[in-house]
Amino acid sequence: MSLNREQLLEYAKKQVNTEDVRREDYENVIYLLDHCQITVPAENRFFVDVNCNGIQREIYRERCALFQPLWEEHGLMPGIRGGAFAGDHDFGHTCAHWESVLSLGIFGLWKRVGEYAKQAGDHARKQEFYTQLDAVYQGAFRFLKRAADSARAVGKHEMAESLEYLTTDAPRTMYEAMQTVIVYYVLQQMFDGSPLRTVGRLDKLFAPYYSSDRRAETEALMLDFLAELDRLKADANMPFALGGTDAQGNCLVNELSYLILNCYRKSNTTNVKFHILCSRNTPEELVLGGLDAVREGKNSIVFLSDEKVIESLVKIGAAPEDAVNYHVVGCYECGAEGEITCSCNAKVNIPKALELTLTDGVDLLTGERIVPARGADFASFEDLYASFTDTLRDLCRGAMKATDLIEANYHRIHASPFFTSTYPSALEKGGDLYADQTAKYNNSSVNGIGLATAVDSLVAIRKLVYEDGTLTLSELLEILKTDWAGKEPLRLLIQNRFPKFGNAKPDVDAFAGDIVDVMHGEISGKPNAKGGVYRLGLFSINWRWAFGAKTAASADGRRKGDPISQNTGASFGAHREGATAHLTSLCAIDSSKTPNGAIVDLDLHSSSVKGSNGLKTMYATLKTFFEKGGFSVHYNVLNTEVLKAAKADPSAYPNLQVRLCGWNVLFANLSDREKDEFIARSMKG
Amino acid sequence: MTGLISGIKRMEIHDGDGCRTTVFFKGCPLRCLWCHNPESISFAPQVAFFREKCMGCSLCVGQRTEKTAENCPTCAQIFYGRTVEAEALVSELAQDEDYFRNSGGGVTLSGGECLMQGDFAVEVARLLKERGISVFVDTCGYVKREILERIVPYTDRFLYDIKAIDPAVHRRCTGRENGLILENLAFLSERGCDVEIRYPLVKDYNDGECDKIGAFLQGMKGISKIKVLQYHSFAASRYEALGMENTLPRVVTTPQDVAQAVEILQSYGLPAVNGISED
Numbered sequence: 001m002s003l004n005r006e007q008l009l010e011y012a013k014k015q016v017n018t019e020d021v022r023r024e025d026y027e028n029v030i031y032l033l034d035h036c037q038i039t040v041p042a043e044n045r046f047f048v049d050v051n052c053n054g055i056q057r058e059i060y061r062e063r064c065a066l067f068q069p070l071w072e073e074h075g076l077m078p079g080i081r082g083g084a085f086a087g088d089h090d091f092g093h094t095c096a097h098w099e100s101v102l103s104l105g106i107f108g109l110w111k112r113v114g115e116y117a118k119q120a121g122d123h124a125r126k127q128e129f130y131t132q133l134d135a136v137y138q139g140a141f142r143f144l145k146r147a148a149d150s151a152r153a154v155g156k157h158e159m160a161e162s163l164e165y166l167t168t169d170a171p172r173t174m175y176e177a178m179q180t181v182i183v184y185y186v187l188q189q190m191f192d193g194s195p196l197r198t199v200g201r202l203d204k205l206f207a208p209y210y211s212s213d214r215r216a217e218t219e220a221l222m223l224d225f226l227a228e229l230d231r232l233k234a235d236a237n238m239p240f241a242l243g244g245t246d247a248q249g250n251c252l253v254n255e256l257s258y259l260i261l262n263c264y265r266k267s268n269t270t271n272v273k274f275h276i277l278c279s280r281n282t283p284e285e286l287v288l289g290g291l292d293a294v295r296e297g298k299n300s301i302v303f304l305s306d307e308k309v310i311e312s313l314v315k316i317g318a319a320p321e322d323a324v325n326y327h328v329v330g331c332y333e334c335g336a337e338g339e340i341t342c343s344c345n346a347k348v349n350i351p352k353a354l355e356l357t358l359t360d361g362v363d364l365l366t367g368e369r370i371v372p373a374r375g376a377d378f379a380s381f382e383d384l385y386a387s388f389t390d391t392l393r394d395l396c397r398g399a400m401k402a403t404d405l406i407e408a409n410y411h412r413i414h415a416s417p418f419f420t421s422t423y424p425s426a427l428e429k430g431g432d433l434y435a436d437q438t439a440k441y442n443n444s445s446v447n448g449i450g451l452a453t454a455v456d457s458l459v460a461i462r463k464l465v466y467e468d469g470t471l472t473l474s475e476l477l478e479i480l481k482t483d484w485a486g487k488e489p490l491r492l493l494i495q496n497r498f499p500k501f502g503n504a505k506p507d508v509d510a511f512a513g514d515i516v517d518v519m520h521g522e523i524s525g526k527p528n529a530k531g532g533v534y535r536l537g538l539f540s541i542n543w544r545w546a547f548g549a550k551t552a553a554s555a556d557g558r559r560k561g562d563p564i565s566q567n568t569g570a571s572f573g574a575h576r577e578g579a580t581a582h583l584t585s586l587c588a589i590d591s592s593k594t595p596n597g598a599i600v601d602l603d604l605h606s607s608s609v610k611g612s613n614g615l616k617t618m619y620a621t622l623k624t625f626f627e628k629g630g631f632s633v634h635y636n637v638l639n640t641e642v643l644k645a646a647k648a649d650p651s652a653y654p655n656l657q658v659r660l661c662g663w664n665v666l667f668a669n670l671s672d673r674e675k676d677e678f679i680a681r682s683m684k685g
Numbered sequence: 686m687t688g689l690i691s692g693i694k695r696m697e698i699h700d701g702d703g704c705r706t707t708v709f710f711k712g713c714p715l716r717c718l719w720c721h722n723p724e725s726i727s728f729a730p731q732v733a734f735f736r737e738k739c740m741g742c743s744l745c746v747g748q749r750t751e752k753t754a755e756n757c758p759t760c761a762q763i764f765y766g767r768t769v770e771a772e773a774l775v776s777e778l779a780q781d782e783d784y785f786r787n788s789g790g791g792v793t794l795s796g797g798e799c800l801m802q803g804d805f806a807v808e809v810a811r812l813l814k815e816r817g818i819s820v821f822v823d824t825c826g827y828v829k830r831e832i833l834e835r836i837v838p839y840t841d842r843f844l845y846d847i848k849a850i851d852p853a854v855h856r857r858c859t860g861r862e863n864g865l866i867l868e869n870l871a872f873l874s875e876r877g878c879d880v881e882i883r884y885p886l887v888k889d890y891n892d893g894e895c896d897k898i899g900a901f902l903q904g905m906k907g908i909s910k911i912k913v914l915q916y917h918s919f920a921a922s923r924y925e926a927l928g929m930e931n932t933l934p935r936v937v938t939t940p941q942d943v944a945q946a947v948e949i950l951q952s953y954g955l956p957a958v959n960g961i962s963e964d
Contacts, residue, residue: 489742492758504780578695580704580781608698611962617696617704620788628783 002037005051012055016062018412022435025415026132028056029191033139038150045224046179047186048147056193060414064089070405076398078368083550085395087346087402091414092195095327095335097422101184102177102205105170109421110137116427126430136417140187141167174209174218178225192416197330202240203257210256222263230269237273241328244277244306247321251281265293270657270666273300275328278626279307291618294635295609299657302332302634305626309334312595316525316535332539332597332632338425338440343596346399346446349547350454351554351564353392358477364552381466389518396522399446400534407444408529411435442532445596446523449540449547450564452571455501455511456556460494480553483560495557502570504581509588520593537596538568569600583625591631598631603681606639638682647675688805691725691765695781703790706778710796711766714827716860718932719887721920725797730766733926771805775812791819798825803832810839826866833869842879845870850897858890874907882911886946888936895946899953913946914960
């Protein structure tokens with residue numbers, strides 16, 4: 001009997017007492033499998049739709065809320081309220097062990113549970129786990145049979161027969177492999193409730209099912225597959241990856257890489273994005289194809305440096321063979337094979353650390369003390385900078401503490417049967433990935449946000465107070481307190497004329513490098529509450545708006561409440577010397593210290609990338625950046641005239657996409673303020 | 686050795702192969718009516734004043750100097766005419782060395798007329814070459830032969846403007862006759878230099894010169910490309926800001942005009958390309 005969403009939620013909510021979360025969640029998942037409503041969208045070729053997405057997520061959010069009062073008890077609330085730092089659970093940003101999923105299939109994943117159970121002997125707690133997991137898979141088979149019946153009832157025989165087959169053996173054909181990916185996605189995302197943030201390296205995963213003589217047939221399948229992925233409407237887009245290298249350093253690009261790229265270019269998806277993993281031996285043709293797609297307006301491709309990603313993962317303790325087979329588990333952040341990254345656990349507001357340095361630890365906006373007083377009368381800029389780094393370390397510790405308080409209770413918050421069943425380490429250890437923390441690497445992450453805003457502000461303070469003597473520090477603080485009231489010429493002078501990060505000025509860029517070193521020293525490799533370590537990242541996504549809203553005016557000319565800088569790049573409009581200078585500045589950062597991602601958004605005007613020389617230049621720029629140690633690049637190729645026209649008449653440009661922060665959005669869906677920001681960016685590009 | 690420049694533009698794709706940085710030298714012997722770099726005409730430093738950007742803060746106390754321009758909060762004042770040491774300039778340009786190498790790009794000396802600051806231009810070109818950086822020289826050709834001779838060894842390609850063949854037309858459009866320009870072009874050709882011709886097409890001014898240009902260049906060796914550039918009047922606000930008389934022709938050169946000129950030049954067997962679409 002199928003139930004509506006409210007009824008399903010009502011059942012699940014009975015199980016929020018947190019005493020035996022694994023049993024409760026596995027039972028919930030079985031209930032959802034047996035009682036969810038199944039619909040078969042007419043356009044779907046591979047799988048059905050269900051009505052239980054987000055239910056288990058509501059459950060774990062309720063359970064998390066039970067532990068959030070711990071932040072108050074530990075004195076963290078002034079910092080969290082003030083937007084100085086944050087730290088919480090992250091059950092998303094996961095990557096299934098896709099090699100297991102594809103090579104074994106849903107049936108094989110179940111069978112493997114049984115094999116581990118046999119080896120575990122009479123270990124009671126382990127056997128309880130295998131029995132629970134077996135029951136979930138029995139539920140999955142009942143659900144798949146129900147799905148097959150529903151598909152057959154509407155005449156979808158290809159889907160129905162293949163689904164039935166997949167309950168008996170591993171995929172053999174490209175169609176079955178694609179179906180397995182989507183079925184698994186639905187099982188983890190919609191039933192487990194652990195958001196799945198990549199469908200993996202598709203060129204590598206699908207290679208065993210491909211042969212050149214089936215090119216046309218594969219293309220047709222791939223277009224349908226991408227369209228169906230798109231319709232799953234994953235939050236912040238559904239990523240996949242192409243390229244990369246194997247443990248011997250061999251390039252993994254194959255015929256399918258090009259086929260997938262070309263299909264992506266032909267498809268009209270708005271909710272699928274992908275990553276090209278660029279190594280020194282990645283064929284130029286693949287990268288050029290990706291860049292050419294970007295020029296055409298397919299802004300959702302991110303280019304990552306394979307070598308830098310691997311180096312950064314090894315640095316935090318991943319075995320080289322796991323690091324090389326990494327996955328991008330979201331927008332830009334990477335995790336080794338077998339790693340739980342929790343890439344969006346925690347964040348630190350870097351400009352806020354500078355605000356607190358000037359105020360001796362008190363939040364200018366809330367008036368609350370966030371860090372201990374350590375004096376704010378600085379005889380030299382060096383004294384001020386030293387105090388700033390101490391405050392920044394305080395905020396890093398606050399973010400990790402807030403995270404630890406929640407993560408120490410994962411065993412009382414969430415369990416994830418399907419996700420768990422794909423990880424060999426979890427089967428070996430005999431427990432759930434979250435409730436029993438059985439991943440090979442149980443890591444957590446902290447992102448530093450507003451790096452450029454902080455650097456530009458430090459440089460402005462040094463110049464105004466300690467070099468030119470234009471103002472005293474207390475006069476400057478008064479100006480920031482009053483949000484530049486009556487000081488507009490000074491504000492604009494600083495904003496438009498002072499040196500800024502992003503212009504290849506070594507004495508400015510050095511601050512960025514040093515701040516990252518300070519954060520790396522405080523965060524990277526430090527133990528978390530799950531037996532793993534912390535990882536540093538430098539992406540801001542849309543948090544820069546939320547943190548900016550809680551940050552007073554800053555010395556770089558930014559007004560109170562305005563957003564802080566985006567990702568790892570220059571402040572808005574501050575990179576006046578063009579893309580090469582912007583990238584050169586980024587290279588002041590040692591990105592082997594940022595496994596959780598360091599991303600620059602390059603806004604290029606369409607006229608600056610036109611023609612064959614434009615494409616050649618884009619390629620050379622990317623290649624050079626990676627040679628010099630860059631981590632990843634994302635492009636927005638913008639045409640001012642087109643954006644202006646689309647703002648004036650959205651209906652005329654229904655498909656115009658821009659990359660908002662880590663994902664793509666339709667330009668028509670942005671607020672006027674955001675549209676204006678893109679228009680202004682296009683003129684600078 | 687020092688020189689005077691009006692600006693530097695990095696990651697330029699319109700001035701030749703690959704990713705290039707263009708240095709705009711200050712000062713030009715010609716007065717092309719359609720000049721789109723009016724800030725590079727005078728040999729003296731200048732401050733441009735963009736009235737519409739002025740917020741009336743009075744920080745400049747009504748003055749227009751290098752200092753007041755640097756401190757103008759809204760960039761209503763812009764200073765053109767930085768004095769630079771050749772070695773310092775080359776170090777600055779070399780920041781993008783790796784980008785040049787990977788793209789087959791380099792530095793383009795432009796202006797103004799870079800060869801009017803002959804010793805400085807030669808020194809910059811020599812230092813760039815020493816570092817293995819490709820050098821293009823963008824010239825109007827109205828320069829001393831001796832300077833051309835000296836810069837040839839350090840130049841990978843000349844971007845050479847031909848605006849008209851008829852001396853009267855040339856004088857009307859640029860204020861100078863073109864004898865020296867055509868002779869210098871012949872010299873570079875004879876010397877075996879790589880020369881890319883730039884023909885800025887201005888409707889009703891020099892579009893009638895197309896056939897003559899074709900005939901003149903026919904058979905000339907070393908001409909790797911002839912790029913027909915579409916005239917635009919985007920520079921109008923800068924003439925006003927610099928307090929210069931706006932000489933920009935009030936005509937429109939259409940993409941069709943450019944395409945037609947390309948066709949005519951091609952009919953002379955010349956490697957003409959359309960500057961709008963590039964390829």
